Amino acid sequence: MKITGAKAVIQSLLNEKVEVIFGYPGGANMPIYDALYDVRDKIRHILVRHEQGAAHAAEGYARVSGKVGVCFATSGPGATNLVTGIADAMMDSVPLVCITGQVAASLVGTDAFQETDVIGITTPITKWNYQITSAQEIAEVFAKAFYIAKTGRPGPVVIDIAKNAQFEEVDFSYPKNFSLEKYKNLDKFTVDDLKKAAKLINSSNKPLLIVGHGVIISQAQDEVLALAKKAHLPIAATLHGLSAISVSFPLYVGMTGMHGDYAVNKLTNQADLIIGCGMRFDDRVTGVLSKYAPKAKIIHIDIDEAEIDKNVKTTVSLVGDAKKVLSSLLPYVKKNSHQEWFKLFFQLKKEEKRYHQKREEKFKNKITMDKVFSVLSKITDGKAVIVADVGQNQMFAAKYFNYQTFNSYISSGGLGTMGYALPAAIGVKIAKPKELVIASCGDGGLQMTIQELGTIMQEKLPVKILLLNNYYLGMVRQWQDLFFEKRYSFTYMENPNFLKIAEGYGIKGKRVVELSKLEEALKEFVNEKEAFLLEVVVEKEHNVFPMVPQGAAVDEVRLE
Amino acid sequence: MVKTVQYNIVCENKPGVLYRVTNILLKRKINIEVLTAFPVYEKKISTINFIIEIEERKINNIAKQIKKIIEVIEVNFVVIS
Numbered sequence: 001m002k003i004t005g006a007k008a009v010i011q012s013l014l015n016e017k018v019e020v021i022f023g024y025p026g027g028a029n030m031p032i033y034d035a036l037y038d039v040r041d042k043i044r045h046i047l048v049r050h051e052q053g054a055a056h057a058a059e060g061y062a063r064v065s066g067k068v069g070v071c072f073a074t075s076g077p078g079a080t081n082l083v084t085g086i087a088d089a090m091m092d093s094v095p096l097v098c099i100t101g102q103v104a105a106s107l108v109g110t111d112a113f114q115e116t117d118v119i120g121i122t123t124p125i126t127k128w129n130y131q132i133t134s135a136q137e138i139a140e141v142f143a144k145a146f147y148i149a150k151t152g153r154p155g156p157v158v159i160d161i162a163k164n165a166q167f168e169e170v171d172f173s174y175p176k177n178f179s180l181e182k183y184k185n186l187d188k189f190t191v192d193d194l195k196k197a198a199k200l201i202n203s204s205n206k207p208l209l210i211v212g213h214g215v216i217i218s219q220a221q222d223e224v225l226a227l228a229k230k231a232h233l234p235i236a237a238t239l240h241g242l243s244a245i246s247v248s249f250p251l252y253v254g255m256t257g258m259h260g261d262y263a264v265n266k267l268t269n270q271a272d273l274i275i276g277c278g279m280r281f282d283d284r285v286t287g288v289l290s291k292y293a294p295k296a297k298i299i300h301i302d303i304d305e306a307e308i309d310k311n312v313k314t315t316v317s318l319v320g321d322a323k324k325v326l327s328s329l330l331p332y333v334k335k336n337s338h339q340e341w342f343k344l345f346f347q348l349k350k351e352e353k354r355y356h357q358k359r360e361e362k363f364k365n366k367i368t369m370d371k372v373f374s375v376l377s378k379i380t381d382g383k384a385v386i387v388a389d390v391g392q393n394q395m396f397a398a399k400y401f402n403y404q405t406f407n408s409y410i411s412s413g414g415l416g417t418m419g420y421a422l423p424a425a426i427g428v429k430i431a432k433p434k435e436l437v438i439a440s441c442g443d444g445g446l447q448m449t450i451q452e453l454g455t456i457m458q459e460k461l462p463v464k465i466l467l468l469n470n471y472y473l474g475m476v477r478q479w480q481d482l483f484f485e486k487r488y489s490f491t492y493m494e495n496p497n498f499l500k501i502a503e504g505y506g507i508k509g510k511r512v513v514e515l516s517k518l519e520e521a522l523k524e525f526v527n528e529k530e531a532f533l534l535e536v537v538v539e540k541e542h543n544v545f546p547m548v549p550q551g552a553a554v555d556e557v558r559l560e
Numbered sequence: 561m562v563k564t565v566q567y568n569i570v571c572e573n574k575p576g577v578l579y580r581v582t583n584i585l586l587k588r589k590i591n592i593e594v595l596t597a598f599p600v601y602e603k604k605i606s607t608i609n610f611i612i613e614i615e616e617r618k619i620n621n622i623a624k625q626i627k628k629i630i631e632v633i634e635v636n637f638v639v640i641s
Contacts (some may be wrong), residue, residue: 072606120579123576123579123580123583124583124587127628128630148630180630182630303626304628305624306621306624306625306627306628308624309620309621310621384608428614
């Protein structure tokens with residue numbers, strides 16, 4: 001039986017067991033939306049307020065559900081509005097399939113109304129993209145798109161569908177168990193590689209295991225723990241590796257990177273072995289590369305071969321899925337103990353704490369972001385999904401909330417997209433309706449995608465919005481403070497009445513300005529059954545420390 | 561040290577593959593000195609060959625990035641000088 005291309009699109013999504021689509025209709029994808037209307041009891045469609053919101057919501061959904069996030073946008077501006085979200089997903093290895101409408105094939109290349117070169121624009125920021133100009137292509141292209149998005153190192157795929165292909169009729173048959181030769185052998189490590197890596201681990205006196213996003217994607221947390229326990233390895237996490245391991249786990253020593261823990265940054269350059277697992281040694285992790293881990297041999301575990309030796313020269317590389325690599329490596333690793341090495345971490349942790357207390361003294365009786373997350377952590381026992389925006393709030397959320405549940409810190413790490421948190425939290429809440437989902441935003445970031453309050457209203461999503469308002473673009477102001485002689489060039493923000501905006505969307509809210517009222521307000525915020533916006537007015541000039549200044553080595557980390 | 565390197569790519573003969581390859585170069589501000597591309601095997605397969613000047617430490621990385629392109633089957637390179 002023949003069906004229209006638009007119906008074939010929807011049928012393909014049903015074949016891929018898609019349950020949620022984040023999207024926005026327009027001229028060039030109306031036939032698809034018409035076909036979607038027939039299956040609205042099977043596929044939930046979330047109407048966002050801007051396509052960027054659709055992409056971020058799909059990212060949030062994908063990151064906590066383990067499924068592919070799907071979004072719809074029309075041609076032209078609809079498609080270009082997706083671009084930031086697609087680039088974000090590319091940097092953070094998030095599986096997305098973005099389906100954009102396109103003008104009819106006969107009009108492509110004529111500068112037709114709402115025509116844009118979506119394939120050209122999205123090529124550098126997708127794993128794969130394809131323009132469908134005939135309905136015949138739909139089934140296979142969709143099977144291929146979903147397979148590519150989720151296989152190997154995940155990432156975004158764009159399918160651009162010309163309008164004529166949506167109207168054309170086609171005999172629909174969906175490929176079963178689609179696969180590509182390219183991805184058949186993802187685990188490229190050999191027994192010899194494992195033995196070499198194990199030898200390095202067994203002979204190391206000062207090892208450091210760094211876990212990244214790859215550990216979360218491959219759900220290798222148990223294997224990480226088993227290896228760390230057996231070889232007695234200190235575990236550090238990158239920003240995206242945060243919450244792969246409970247921060248209370250005795251072998252966990254803290255976060256790496258620009259605003260990572262003092263001890264971890266200092267001792268990275270003392271380590272004789274670094275095991276990077278599912279991470280990519282990016283510049284925010286390594287500081288200046290020429291001075292990174294000068295005493296260490298490097299074992300790099302990653303599924304993406306192109307990451308090996310890209311930034312840091314490895315001694316042994318193990319290319320493959322983190323879970324498989326670690327479980328294969330474990331039998332070759334000997335039991336070990338590194339008590340003295342661990343002591344150094346705890347000593348430096350104390351030093352960091354001392355500086356923190358000094359800062360606390362300075363900001364006594366004032367609300368600072370660290371206090372907000374410490375109190376929030378205490379109230380929730382560290383059991384909430386924090387969807388952090390970008391900037392100071394992101395770093396304070398990473399440092400002062402005690403993550404107890406797996407994969408509970410979601411943020412835009414690679415691209416660093418302000419405005420990410422609110423729409424991403426929508427996707428997270430839809431995937432995890434029973435969990436407490438908190439979008440942590442600064443006043444700058446929230447206003448970049450504030451229109452998604454409308455989506456929260458329409459879908460009646462109990463997303464909690466924690467607005468940390470310092471009337472500044474805080475992280476830029478911090479850099480101006482530290483590196484530009486306090487010349488606060490255009491970082492001060494005149495802000496609206498956020499509670500009235502929330503009220504306009506039917507969302508309850510509260511504003512806290514006094515420290516004495518903070519805990520009570522956070523309790524109300526957490527316990528509220530519906531969506532809630534808590535605006536916390538925080539100290540204006542409060543900086544995130546520790547900090548590795550740009551261009552400095554990780555052990556040049558500053559505590560003040 | 562800057563080297564002159566020739567890359568030889570075997571890929572599916574489909575639109576956009578060359579665009580993806582040149583994007584990898586453009587992203588790193590690498591200029592193409594010589595480029596040839598032609599189909600083989602009843603036009604199902606294409607070969608793309610190009611010569612670039614590139615820092616030695618990046619030679620292999622470029623090959624690995626090109627290999628990630630879905631339609632690319634094989635990548636080899638020769639250091640000319």
